[in-house]
Amino acid sequence: MATLSARALASQLGEWRPSGVTPLYEALADRIRLLILDGRIALGTRLPAERLLADHEDLSRTTVAAAYARLRDLGFAQSLRGSGTVARLPLGESDGVPWIGESAAPGMLDLSKATLPAIPIVAQAAREAVELLPAHLHESGFDPHGLLVLRQALADRYSVRGLPTSADEIMVTLGAQHAIALIARTLLARGDRALVEAPSYPHAVEALLAAGARLVSVPVTTDRGWDDDVLEQVMPRTAPALAYLMPDFHNPTGRTMPDDQRDRVQALAAAHGTVLLVDETMGELGFARATQPAPFAIGAERHGAHVVTVGSVGKSIWGGVRLGWIRSDRETITRLSLARLAGDLGNPVLEQLVLLRLLDSYDRVLDARREQLRTGHALMVAELEQRFPTWSVPQVDGGLSLWVNLGDPVSSQLALAARAEGLLVGAGPRFGLDGAFERFIRLPFCHPAEMTLPALDLLQRAWGRVVDREPMAPSQELLAAVV
Numbered sequence: 001m002a003t004l005s006a007r008a009l010a011s012q013l014g015e016w017r018p019s020g021v022t023p024l025y026e027a028l029a030d031r032i033r034l035l036i037l038d039g040r041i042a043l044g045t046r047l048p049a050e051r052l053l054a055d056h057e058d059l060s061r062t063t064v065a066a067a068y069a070r071l072r073d074l075g076f077a078q079s080l081r082g083s084g085t086v087a088r089l090p091l092g093e094s095d096g097v098p099w100i101g102e103s104a105a106p107g108m109l110d111l112s113k114a115t116l117p118a119i120p121i122v123a124q125a126a127r128e129a130v131e132l133l134p135a136h137l138h139e140s141g142f143d144p145h146g147l148l149v150l151r152q153a154l155a156d157r158y159s160v161r162g163l164p165t166s167a168d169e170i171m172v173t174l175g176a177q178h179a180i181a182l183i184a185r186t187l188l189a190r191g192d193r194a195l196v197e198a199p200s201y202p203h204a205v206e207a208l209l210a211a212g213a214r215l216v217s218v219p220v221t222t223d224r225g226w227d228d229d230v231l232e233q234v235m236p237r238t239a240p241a242l243a244y245l246m247p248d249f250h251n252p253t254g255r256t257m258p259d260d261q262r263d264r265v266q267a268l269a270a271a272h273g274t275v276l277l278v279d280e281t282m283g284e285l286g287f288a289r290a291t292q293p294a295p296f297a298i299g300a301e302r303h304g305a306h307v308v309t310v311g312s313v314g315k316s317i318w319g320g321v322r323l324g325w326i327r328s329d330r331e332t333i334t335r336l337s338l339a340r341l342a343g344d345l346g347n348p349v350l351e352q353l354v355l356l357r358l359l360d361s362y363d364r365v366l367d368a369r370r371e372q373l374r375t376g377h378a379l380m381v382a383e384l385e386q387r388f389p390t391w392s393v394p395q396v397d398g399g400l401s402l403w404v405n406l407g408d409p410v411s412s413q414l415a416l417a418a419r420a421e422g423l424l425v426g427a428g429p430r431f432g433l434d435g436a437f438e439r440f441i442r443l444p445f446c447h448p449a450e451m452t453l454p455a456l457d458l459l460q461r462a463w464g465r466v467v468d469r470e471p472m473a474p475s476q477e478l479l480a481a482v483v
Contacts, residue, residue, distance in 0.1 A: 004041065006048040006056035012040055013057075014435020015409045024059065025066035032067070033076045034412045036087050037419070038430050047077065047085045109455045112424040114251065114400035114444035116369060118318040121361065122354070129353035136349050143346045144337040146172025146325070150356045154311075154325050157359070163295040163327075171333050171340075172347050172355075176281045176312035176324040180204050180244070183277055183308055183326065184211035186339040188242055195234065195243035195274070197226070199403070199431035199440070201251050204244050204279065216240060217433060222394035222403055225255040228264065235268045242275045248293045249282040252403040252431050252442040254396030256286075256293055266305035276300075276307045281315050281324070286398030287370040287377065297327070308332060313355065313362075315400065316369055323347060323355045373400065373446060380445035380452060387460050401444040409438035410466050417462035423455055 009032075016031040017024065035041045047053075050068065054061040068085050071077035075090025136147070145151065151167040158165035173179040180203075188194060190212030196205055198217040208215065216238045218230045234240075245265070247257035257265070269276050278296045286292050297307040312324030326336060340346075358365070380402065384393050392405035406414065415427035428437030445452070 002042060002044065003046040004048055006052040009041075009048055009053065010056050011434040012429075014429055015438045016412075016435075019408075023066075025063045026070060028057075028059075028063070028067040029070035029074075030416055031412055032071060033074065034416055034427065036076050036089070038427070040430075041087045043087055043089060045087045046083055047087060049084060108419075108422050108424060109451060109458060110424045111444055111447070111455050111459070112426045114315075114442070114446055115319050116315065116317075116372065116400070116446045117448065118320060119365065119368070121358065121365060122318055122321065125354050125357035128357045129350055132353045132356070133350055136353070139349070141346070141349055144171070144340045144344075145333070146170070146347055147349065147352045147356070150352050150359075151325075153356060153359045154327075157362075158295060158327060161295055163298050165327060168330050169327055169333060171326045171336055172352060173312075173324045173326060174344065174347060175314055175322045176279065176310050177203050177207070179310045179312075179324050179326045180277065180279070181207040181210070182336055182340055182343070183310070184208050184213065184242070186336055187275055187277075187308075187332075188213050192241035193238045195238070195240040196433075197245060197250065198433060199252055199428070199437055200244070201246060201279070202430055205433070208242075208244060213242070215433065220250055220253050220255060222253050222255065222405075225250075225253075226257055226261060226265075228261065231265065231268060235272050235274065239272045240274050242277055243269060244277045244279065245296075246279040246282065247296050248280055249285055249396070249399030251282060251399065252401055252426075252440075254394060254399045254401070254403060256398065257296075259294075262296060263299060263303070266300050266303040266307070269306070270304040274306075276305060278307055278309045280309055280311045282399050283311065284366050285316060285369065285373060285400065287374040288397035306332075313358065316362075317358060317365060321351070321355060321358070323351055373398075376445040376447065376449075376452065377402075379449055380443065383453070383456050384443070387456060388463065400446040401442050404441050404443055406439050406441060411438045411441050413466050414441060414459075414462055417465045418459055420465075421458040421462045423458040423462065425459065 012035055013031050016027055018027040032041070047068070050061050050064040054064045068077060072079060076088065077085050078088045079085055148167055150172055151170040154170050155165040155167050173182065184207045188208070188211045192213055193216055194208045194213035195216050195218060196208065197220045199220065205215070216234055218234055219227045247262065249256055266276070280296065284292045295309065297309055300307040307328070309327040310324065311327070313321050314324065326333065377396070381393055384391060384404065390407055392407065394403060396402065411428040415425050418425050426442040428440035429435050431437060431442060
């Protein structure tokens with residue numbers, strides 16, 4: 001049974017102490033409950049002993065005991081003889097745990113996922129793929145690289161976008177997350193340092209941690225983007241073996257890294273032996289600009305930088321098309337393909353043929369998706385400004401979501417209140433390390449109006465509960481310090 005130390009739990013709790021009338025024990029229990037719901041405390045994990053957590057957080061043991069009792073009453077903890085207090089879920093909750101990537105319970109609305117709904121062309125592509133399948137039935141079906149015809153089609157897209165690429169520089173994967181996890185466990189040794197953005201995509205961070213990485217971070221903000229000064233200090237000081245970056249319509253801030261900064265990052269990485277793992281799953285989802293960002297790896301050869309690019313159609317077409325790809329040099333692709341065999345033996349042939357057919361009309365699909373996002377973004381911004389005038393809504397020109405500043409450290413409280421109303425939202429700390437970003441919440445604008453508007457109704461009710469329960473202190477100074 002895994003055990004969570006008091007120090008490790010404290011780093012996850014972040015700013016949990018209430019500013020208003022909520023009792024300490026209740027606030028502590030609510031924060032631990034959200035960590036369990038988010039999946040940041042794994043089910044079956046033993047929580048710290050009451051005395052140890054009380055000492056670490058400068059609380060009375062009575063307060064911690066009352067918090068644990070509340071968790072047990074709510075069904076989020078269980079006391080086991082000889083094992084202390086163990087994290088669990090209430091009966092009936094396992095089908096609707098609202099961590100990112102899981103499904104909402106029946107009847108709940110879900111704003112925790114930034115995903116576009118499927119489009120009819122997927123079904124048509126599937127029918128056409130079936131007709132192509134007989135031509136591949138003589139093959140074994142086990143191929144860690146992917147179908148040659150699909151790899152060539154993906155390589156051609158990179159070449160058209162200004163980055164000459166051949167088929168043997170492409171590997172087809174089971175989505176972007178599969179690609180990130182494969183790269184992490186292949187290119188990282190346990191104990192290596194890995195640089196991540198803060199905030200960042202949570203499942204990528206989880207993949208790096210699972211590979212044994214020690215994380216260092218560089219801030220990304222909605223107004224300034226990536227902090228050059230921090231990059232220029234962190235890279236030489238820590239010499240990370242790998243850096244995970246999402247430079248195009250960054251998730252969750254929506255920022256895009258300028259060309260001159262990309263050059264500086266490539267030069268820094270080359271100077272300090274850092275592999276750049278670049279996630280371009282959002283790369284062609286700009287809806288308010290004349291041109292889309294060019295592939296990050298352009299210019300890498302000039303600097304001598306090692307760039308490994310990840311892409312997928314999970315964000316642009318549909319998450320149910322479980323395919324993505326890796327673009328890198330031939331040696332790295334070969335290394336990844338050999339390492340892959342320990343976990344899986346390749347991609348389903350029929351699904352690869354579906355993606356092949358989709359690529360034929362991909363540019364038209366992207367145009368339609370950008371129009372959907374333009375409309376959804378305008379609706380979300382207008383509604384937020386009307387319903388939540390004290391919130392700070394950033395300007396973005398692409399991507400799927402907004403990184404909204406609430407002005408006060410109540411994101412986790414809001415997520416819990418929203419869940420009680422029947423709505424799942426991504427609390428800010430889910431995208432940070434060690435409980436950071438309590439003043440932020442991620443709100444996707446990629447859903448249709450018939451879902452967005454009812455969801456915002458529930459969010460407005462939840463915000464009213466938070467405001468009534470916890471009187472808001474003046475937050476202008478906090479806003480200036482964070483954003």
